[in-house]
Amino acid sequence: xxxxxxxxxxxxxxxxxxxxxxxxxxxxxxxxxxxxxxxxxxxxxxxxxxxxxxxxxxxxxxxxxxxxxxxxxxxxxxxxxxxx
Numbered sequence: 001x002x003x004x005x006x007x008x009x010x011x012x013x014x015x016x017x018x019x020x021x022x023x024x025x026x027x028x029x030x031x032x033x034x035x036x037x038x039x040x041x042x043x044x045x046x047x048x049x050x051x052x053x054x055x056x057x058x059x060x061x062x063x064x065x066x067x068x069x070x071x072x073x074x075x076x077x078x079x080x081x082x083x084x
Contacts, residue, residue: 025054029062041065 032042044059046052046068059066 025058029058029064033064041067044068046070
């Protein structure tokens with residue numbers, strides 16, 4: 001019983017942190033747009049890593065016009081991942 005209460009409390013705390021981070025990143029994307037009112041499209045270099053995918057997700061979620069680009073040789077694994 002105590003384990004269930006602890007797990008429930010930890011889950012609630014984690015969800016609270018995730019919701020705060022989600023809100024923080026949404027606000028950051030909105031500030032980027034607000035600080036650049038004359039920019040019609042923003043560029044994002046994709047590395048295939050989690051960080052660039054998260055930024056792309058939040059840009060799309062907040063309707064930020066985005067053009068992505070990648071660098072590298074065609075057959076390298078990080079290029080293949082970026083294109084997906």
